[in-house]
Amino acid sequence: MHQSFCLQFFYFVFVCPAFGQEWTGFRGDGSGTVTADLPTRWSPDEGIAWQADIPGYGQSSPVVWGDHVYVTSSEGPWQQDCQVHAFDLQSGTKLWTTHVEATTKVENYFRNSRAAPTCCVDESGVYSFFASGDVTAMTHQGDTRWSTPIIKTYGEVDNERGVASSLSQTETHLFVLVDHHGPSYLLSIDKHSGDVVWKADRGDRVPSWSSPVIAKIGKRNIVVTSSADTVDAYDAATGESLWQLDGLQGNHIPSASVDGSQIFVGSTTMYGGATDEDAVAGSNCCIALTEDDGKLGYRVRWGAERANSYYSTPLAFAGYVYYVNKVGVLYCVNQETGNQVFAKRIGNPCWASAVGVTKPDGEQLVYFVLKNGFTIVLRPGNEYDQVARNQLYDASAMMDAREAAEKQRNANTVPADQAKPKSGPEKVFAGMPESQLHQLFSYGDPMVYGVAVARNRLLIRTGQTLFCVGQNSKELAK
Template identity: 75%
Template sequence: MRWLSFAIPLVLCSTASADNFTGFRGDGSGTVTADPPIRWSAEDGIAWTADIPGYGQSQPVVWNGRVFVTSSDGPWQQQQHVHAFDLQTGNRLWTRTIDASLPLENYFRNSRAAPTCVVDDQAVYSFFASGDVTAMTHDGEILWSTPVIEQNGKADNERGVASSLAQTEDHLFVLVDHHGPSYLVAINKTDGSTAWKADRGNRVPSWSSPVIATIGGHQVVITSSADTVDAYDAATGDALWQLDGLQGNHIPSASVVGNRVYAGSTTMYGGASDEDAVAGSNCCIELSGGGADYKQLWGAERANSYYSTPLCFAGYVYYVNKVGVLYCVDAETGKQVFRKRIGNPCWASAIGVTKPDGEQLVYFVTKNGFTIIIRPGDEYDQVARNQLWDAEAMLAAREAAAKQRQENTVPADEAPAKSGPEAVFAGMPESRLHQMFSYGDPMVYAAAIADDQLLIRTGQKLFCVGEKRVDAEAESRGDAEKSMPVANFP
């Protein structure tokens, strides 16, 4: 373990408020109580836009007016960045860089700073595909850094590790499922040491994230990954139960609402292909006995959840497939209510919003920068469709991303051989792969809501949709960013 000579004082984590968004999908449910904008355009309603150095795919997290987001840079993603932005102004407050303990090719189909941070009242905790878990203060001072994958064996995953962190008051949770010995690790927040490790055997590669369920005051880590849903005691790592026989739950994570877990599943190239079996693997699980017991309530009649995690909200569960078809099923029965093509697939997971006046809305942010807002109900009820950028901004972003890829290309004679499905794609032109998988930049990877502002993240930019809160004096100062020194570990 690599860590500095001081530790985080252990105190209770503050309960996430409507002003904070503390991890992947907030508290794991993907729901918030807030009053974000409903209508905007590229010309009106964007509070600010900020450049993110490098390239990244993680979701922003927010704590007390600070937005934390990650990116990586270098041909082998050897530079791993954590950035802090001011939520009101968009000014970049600091950037902290961590040297990667293990290299990963900076290839546009690989994980590039995909894992999302978690944040509490003491620190912001980052995780990268290199396996480095790092804690730093809200001001960017590094407290400790632990090379989890280097300690536990290199991950054999053709797309790189992309699982986000989960957290409890005391621990961080890292899931690594791959072709070799897979595992779930609990890391002590105080010093980065290992609290426990649960071995998961050899698995197929997966990119979903663990989530915490709290049942009767007892905390359970839920993993929906590699054809099973598993539950572990968050304090000890003891395996509690396993639901097996699922297909295609390798990308979407589980969603937890109260004592229910909603698993997402999708058809995949070289993997799950039975549409009926995949639909049934989009299932609902009810927890009991403090999370130590379970029963499967239903498998969806017709559903497919590709990159984004399913959202259970206002009596319905929503899934979006890889061609942009939205499926809505009844949360009690799993019966399909409707399906509707919304125009583009979503990498960003949907967010369920309850406004102060009680109105409920669902925000779907698509890969091509549109946000579709619907009102929950038995029929598709679209409230708004908002565009994030215009043609000029789109072309500029496309050029910037192409330049970044070119600058970070690993020479052909040094590039590692591709495995699994990636071996099939290795000889194809990049343009063809972009077309096949809708990889054209700018591409929206994630969204979050905090302090009534909607944050949307592309590979190289962060957008804040909402009330513009920058006064004339702040605007005249321009970009007041400061960059902190690079952190180099022996």
């Protein structure tokens, strides 16, 4: 007993990271903001601490606990080999890979979600979720604790692009959102056992890929989903539906962003979906959480006039809210009023969500990591104030990444006689050559899918590579 207590105490004091050091899920704690001393300038030749190859291919963001960085990927024609990888934050050394055998087949197609859901991590380990529907808990050493096959349990998903919603978490539970052309639902899963604690049915929905987020009212956790043209709030403990805001358009990809008692919703026009640009812009809105005599509710504070989020989630930071649309236009609106402050073309869309960084000296900066690997560092204000524009990889590295991605796609192609017919909007593109689709949708690798911040380092993830921007390992260890 005494030895066990000592070991647990040692782990808590010396292994668990200090407050603010970890990046525990999609967009950190759901706000996309962090206190860190990040560099503002780097290039392919300077300022990159390390880069590491990721086996397979994946679109999830990194998460960090202590000195462990976790990312996921998948391999095989049916993405049957789902993988969780742990890397050392200081050196980039791959520590381990644990394989999860998919319980549901998902075609390994470049326009499908491929290991897109981001993990959650806490002191007990890492929790992964894959398009196959498998939710799995692992220790920080890579040992599997439990695995729960939700799609096998609740039925196949009718969603032409696959499942991409990331996990969210409280101290004791995980939350999984599945919205599709069929019985949609939100699940609560016990972190200790893997058991489903509650299931909130959401009816037949428009397919969506956004992620749930946790907000707090007093000591009460609520799960907020911005998805399939509504925003819904659920009691995290019971699954009780608390309220629903309907009438939105285009909130199928961007997730909600939390800033205290305010929820910021992102929406975008998309093929086969919302096309009313005014309605979509107004759906990029701010919701205030309310409580009246113990009853939880909401109030819509404002809807933006022109903002559009596309893939990345809006960022509320330093008195402003930032949105990036599908052609790389950055919209900045006033956080209190929703009035547009400026709009500026930044050169490329963001698939990774922006990060608001407060430095130890109080300086505030916004990092936009663009899909093509450039990072715009911006100083918040009423005008576009660019601090730096940094390149992550050079032309040679881009060509190498394209060849590696093409090789991976060719090796994982589903035989034509086994592939399921495409559904929904994908039917239109089924007969087009892959090269034409790549050009049409700007799908050329390398593409930046996600970012994380930990210990004064910026982690940037492409399909097959993990980059670490910051100090070298000797400086980090001081």
